[in-house]
Amino acid sequence: MKRRTCLVAALAAPFAVRAHHGWSSFNIDQPVFIEGRVVAVKWQNPHAELVVELPADYKLPAGVATRAVPAQAASIDGKGLLAKAIAPARKERRWEVELAPLTRLSAWKVEPIAVGATVGVLGYALQDPKAEAVVRAEFLYVGGQVYGLRSSPA
Numbered sequence: 134m135k136r137r138t139c140l141v142a143a144l145a146a147p148f149a150v151r152a153h154h155g156w157s158s159f160n161i162d163q164p165v166f167i168e169g170r171v172v173a174v175k176w177q178n179p180h181a182e183l184v185v186e187l188p189a190d191y192k193l194p195a196g197v198a199t200r201a202v203p204a205q206a207a208s209i210d211g212k213g214l215l216a217k218a219i220a221p222a223r224k225e226r227r228w229e230v231e232l233a234p235l236t237r238l239s240a241w242k243v244e245p246i247a248v249g250a251t252v253g254v255l256g257y258a259l260q261d262p263k264a265e266a267v268v269r270a271e272f273l274y275v276g277g278q279v280y281g282l283r284s285s286p287a
Contacts, residue, residue, distance in 0.1 A: 159257040159269050166197050166218040167228055167268060168253040176245045181232040185252060193220040194253070203272065203281030211281075214255060214271065221258055225266040230254050232270050233282035241280045243273070250275060 169191070173184035197218055202211030221228070230252075232238060246252065253274030259267050273280045 158259055158261070158264075160260045161257050163257070164214045164218045164255055164271065165221045165258050165268060166193055166215075166253065166255050167191070167221060167230075168194055168274075169226075169228075169251065171246055171248055171250045171252055172227065174246055174248060176235070178235050180234050181238060181246075183230040183232065183246060183252065185228050185230055185254065187226050187228065189226065191220055191226070193218065197255075200253075200274065201279045203279055203284075203286075205284055205286070206272070206281050211272070218255055221266070221268075223258070223262065223266055227266065229265065229267045230256070230270055231267060232273065237282065237285065238280075241282070241286050243275070243280050246275060 167185060167187055169185045169187040171183050172186045175182040198212075198216045200215055202215065206214075233241075254268055254270045255272040255274075256268040256270040259265070270282050273282055
């Protein structure tokens, strides 16, 4: 019985790995900004996830370059990332957003996000144009606050 369990685990492993995206899968040379309504939430580890629905004919919101940045990103690259941000080239209306692990979200005091909330996300889309519509969040804008999800609070 142990042998069969090991065989099943070994065969399933490549599928489990493919489901999680490492940084190398994302285009970190071109930040994107999306803003829309949350239609699904998974508040769990290894990282929380949102599904954000963009308005039809989504365009980069006015004033993105002048939005607030988290304190610890202000002196490094925060404003520069916002200045470089574009709307995604892909036209999907629903985007999966990979947030930080729950421990980091807790350190930032990010409350679980409810379906129906409006959020903004500065992040990086998957490089492969044929892959699913996924953004890995760098900054999260929700409820009038900005959170830098790739580091701890300043």
